[in-house]
Amino acid sequence: MLTRLKTQVPLFSMNSYTKLGEKLKLSGLSLASTHSHVIRLGRHNSKMAVCIAVIAKENYPLFIRSVPVQNELKFHYTVHTSLDVVEEKISAVGKAMADQRELYLGLLYPTEDYKVYGYVTNSKVKFVIVVDSSNTSLRDNEIRSMFRKLHNSFTDVMCNPFYNPGDTIQSKAFDSIVSAMMVQAS
Amino acid sequence: MADDVLFEFLHMEMVYHIYKDQASRGEMDKDRATCVSTLEGMGFRVGQGLIERFTKDSPSFKDDLDVMKFICKDFWINVFRKQIDNLRTNHQGTYVLQDNKFALLTQFSNGKQYLEEAPKYLAYSCGLVRGALSNLGMDCVVTAEVSLMPSCKFQVVIQKI
Numbered sequence: 001m002l003t004r005l006k007t008q009v010p011l012f013s014m015n016s017y018t019k020l021g022e023k024l025k026l027s028g029l030s031l032a033s034t035h036s037h038v039i040r041l042g043r044h045n046s047k048m049a050v051c052i053a054v055i056a057k058e059n060y061p062l063f064i065r066s067v068p069v070q071n072e073l074k075f076h077y078t079v080h081t082s083l084d085v086v087e088e089k090i091s092a093v094g095k096a097m098a099d100q101r102e103l104y105l106g107l108l109y110p111t112e113d114y115k116v117y118g119y120v121t122n123s124k125v126k127f128v129i130v131v132d133s134s135n136t137s138l139r140d141n142e143i144r145s146m147f148r149k150l151h152n153s154f155t156d157v158m159c160n161p162f163y164n165p166g167d168t169i170q171s172k173a174f175d176s177i178v179s180a181m182m183v184q185a186s
Numbered sequence: 187m188a189d190d191v192l193f194e195f196l197h198m199e200m201v202y203h204i205y206k207d208q209a210s211r212g213e214m215d216k217d218r219a220t221c222v223s224t225l226e227g228m229g230f231r232v233g234q235g236l237i238e239r240f241t242k243d244s245p246s247f248k249d250d251l252d253v254m255k256f257i258c259k260d261f262w263i264n265v266f267r268k269q270i271d272n273l274r275t276n277h278q279g280t281y282v283l284q285d286n287k288f289a290l291l292t293q294f295s296n297g298k299q300y301l302e303e304a305p306k307y308l309a310y311s312c313g314l315v316r317g318a319l320s321n322l323g324m325d326c327v328v329t330a331e332v333s334l335m336p337s338c339k340f341q342v343v344i345q346k347i
Contacts, residue, residue: 057323102245102246103245103246120246121238121241121242122237122238122241122242122244122246122247122322123234123237123238123241123321123322123323124323151242152242154238155238155239155242158234158235158238158239159235159236159238159239161231165231165234165321
């Protein structure tokens with residue numbers, strides 16, 4: 001509920017605030033955006049994913065984490081369907097030989113609630129990030145940097161002698177990097 | 187810089203240790219085969235991790251030949267400090283990589299002395315190449331042959347299923 005306050009009209013009356021509130025109202029900004037703890041949430045919200053998944057070359061998940069935990073099945077399904085789009089993009093790039101082939105695949109497909117982004121490594125491991133559609137402030141560069149961090153962290157997991165390629169990822173370090181990128185559970 | 191020789195010494199000790207271990211346990215017949223596959227297995231896992239790190243920033247590869255060129259240049263430079271001298275292919279999945287001064291064999295001899303010991307020291311590198319290729323999506327069999335030290339040839343045969 002609190003996450004939507006930034007864009008909606010505040011639930012409390014403007015009159016109960018100071019002249020600052022009136023000035024803001026005149027300039028069209030919502031007063032809620034000056035309320036300190038909403039600002040904090042607002043800033044966090046703009047860089048956070050709702051679900052992050054790492055899929056192996058053989059198309060089974062190595063790691064999948066989502067917030068909130070109740071709708072987990074829906075996210076699993078979303079990630080699964082996005083794999084088709086990933087495959088399509090990979091094979092499409094193969095035909096366009098002139099293009100500089102990038103690892104970042106961009107927006108895979110938008111649903112009414114969520115936007116799904118994809119990234120594939122040279123070892124054909126896919127990363128999928130699902131973000132909330134209401135996050136309009138999330139720019140392409142930020143998504144790219146999230147993927148970069150994921151890739152770096154995954155490379156470290158791969159080089160860990162206690163990790164067998166093909167197993168699910170148990171590394172706590174990887175887990176903490178992912179948790180830092182996800183929406184804080186309210 | 188002493189960095190380069192660190193791995194060479196470690197590798198020599200690894201081979202020695204594996205063979206010593208095997209000799210103290212089993213029969214003479216099984217020795218060579220299991221030692222070679224142990225070393226190859228080690229190289230395989232290391233190759234997988236290495237390739238993940240090296241290809242982190244490079245764009246995707248166009249085809250098999252592109253992958254082999256990457257192995258011959260960037261990968262070989264990073265691991266053995268030089269490029270492969272000669273790459274030959276029959277365009278049907280077989281590649282021969284020739285290194286005229288293979289880093290792990292330079293200390294042995296300049297000719298035919300110690301030739302029969304050489305295969306032990308090539309097993310790890312074969313595994314390295316196999317692991318790297320497998321992580322890039324190419325299943326293959328890698329073998330090495332030496333006729334005149336320190337030059338050696340790695341033969342890569344890609345398994346098409």
